[in-house]
Amino acid sequence: MSISSDLQSHTYRLRLKTRTHVGGGPQARPSIIDLKVWRARTGNGEDKLAIPSSTIKGVMRTRFENEVRRKTFEAIKKSYGSLEDFLYCFLKQFTANVMNYSIDSLKEDLKKVIPKNNRLYSGYYGLGTELPSFLDLHDEELSALVSVSVYDFFPIICDPTSQLSCLSDKDLLGISENEMTMFTLLLQIALAKKLPFSSETCTSCEIFGANGLISAIKVSDFIAITNIPVIPVQARISVDRLMRAVSQAKLFSAEYIPEDIEFKGRIELMRRVPYLSQLDSILDNLANLIQRVGRWESLGFGEVEVLDVMNRDDRFIIHVIRSYIDYYKQNFENSVKKVNFILEGENRDKIINAMNLGKSIIEKIEEGLGRS
Numbered sequence: 139m140s141i142s143s144d145l146q147s148h149t150y151r152l153r154l155k156t157r158t159h160v161g162g163g164p165q166a167r168p169s170i171i172d173l174k175v176w177r178a179r180t181g182n183g184e185d186k187l188a189i190p191s192s193t194i195k196g197v198m199r200t201r202f203e204n205e206v207r208r209k210t211f212e213a214i215k216k217s218y219g220s221l222e223d224f225l226y227c228f229l230k231q232f233t234a235n236v237m238n239y240s241i242d243s244l245k246e247d248l249k250k251v252i253p254k255n256n257r258l259y260s261g262y263y264g265l266g267t268e269l270p271s272f273l274d275l276h277d278e279e280l281s282a283l284v285s286v287s288v289y290d291f292f293p294i295i296c297d298p299t300s301q302l303s304c305l306s307d308k309d310l311l312g313i314s315e316n317e318m319t320m321f322t323l324l325l326q327i328a329l330a331k332k333l334p335f336s337s338e339t340c341t342s343c344e345i346f347g348a349n350g351l352i353s354a355i356k357v358s359d360f361i362a363i364t365n366i367p368v369i370p371v372q373a374r375i376s377v378d379r380l381m382r383a384v385s386q387a388k389l390f391s392a393e394y395i396p397e398d399i400e401f402k403g404r405i406e407l408m409r410r411v412p413y414l415s416q417l418d419s420i421l422d423n424l425a426n427l428i429q430r431v432g433r434w435e436s437l438g439f440g441e442v443e444v445l446d447v448m449n450r451d452d453r454f455i456i457h458v459i460r461s462y463i464d465y466y467k468q469n470f471e472n473s474v475k476k477v478n479f480i481l482e483g484e485n486r487d488k489i490i491n492a493m494n495l496g497k498s499i500i501e502k503i504e505e506g507l508g509r510s
């Protein structure tokens with residue numbers, strides 16, 4: 139069970155199942171069309187219909203994160219009862235054992251900071267202004283916490299768009315200089331998103347990249363391989379989201395690419411990700427996550443399928459999480475040794491306490507996933 143070297147790079151075709159609009163890019167030539175579809179400029183100056191690499195990588199990442207979060211959420215519910223119970227348990231231990239606060243009225247206050255809903259993993263929910271005071275954090279440097287979401291308190295995986303997204307190991311060396319950096323690192327470690335000096339970032343940042351950490355995969359633009367003599371244009375009406383009414387004089391024209399058109403591009407694995415190297419067909423299963431691209435999803439635009447996927451693993455996400463858990467447990471003691479060797483004083487103690495909390499959460503998640 140290992141990746142064979144011929145799987146380091148793979149060409150895929152992508153077929154549009156519905157009409158699609160991926161816009162943006164250089165609008166080199168003046169046009170009477172308001173929203174043009176994206177074109178890649180080729181070596182000889184010719185523009186070709188394409189889906190940009192950033193879009194392909196972006197949809198892959200978002201879907202990967204949502205799936206990992208969903209599976210983790212299910213495991214949390216099995217182990218802790220509910221997400222609210224998990225957060226209560228986590229925040230209580232985090233404040234007491236890592237940050238050295240004691241919060242007595244935690245359960246009562248928690249209801250104020252966590253909005254009730256049952257679709258947590260499919261949307262973005264801010265915890266709002268209550269959180270910093272709730273955590274007894276008054277320092278101005280922690281004002282960023284006002285905009286944190288429930289996702290920031292999910293174990294294993296970070297929210298790359300958040301202020302509290304993954305930081306690399308080199309940030310550990312300057313922790314005493316900045317309180318926000320310190321808080322972010324402690325939170326990441328306590329939620330098992332990071333194992334100091336063994337696993338720098340969460341599973342998603344490890345694959346798709348983070349601040350100071352280059353992405354493990356590289357994606358090319360996907361260029362149209364079907365010839366389209368004329369690109370269709372549709373008149374659309376802009377709807378004012380606030381008024382929920384048709385705005386005055388907001389008719390605009392948009393190009394779209396019709397269904398059944400095929401594109402071709404390449405996905406490459408650039409470096410080894412420790413807990414992925416145990417899995418077969420990583421590229422196939424990452425490519426398989428691409429099912430939607432572009433705008434107007436609610437109108438049925440942008441459904442796609444990736445062809446040339448040879449090995450589809452329906453339990454790929456579970457396997458990724460399990461491999462991460464195994465890797466985390468195997469490297470935990472060694473990581474503690476490294477922290478003890480490299481860091482010192484109160485900061486070292488806080489990091490070690492956060493690691494112990496992280497390990498207990500990893501074990502609970504493993505329990506929730508079950509062994510099948």
Ligand SMILES: [Zn+2]
Pocket residue numbers: 295296297298303304339340341342343344348
């Ligand atoms: Zn991350």
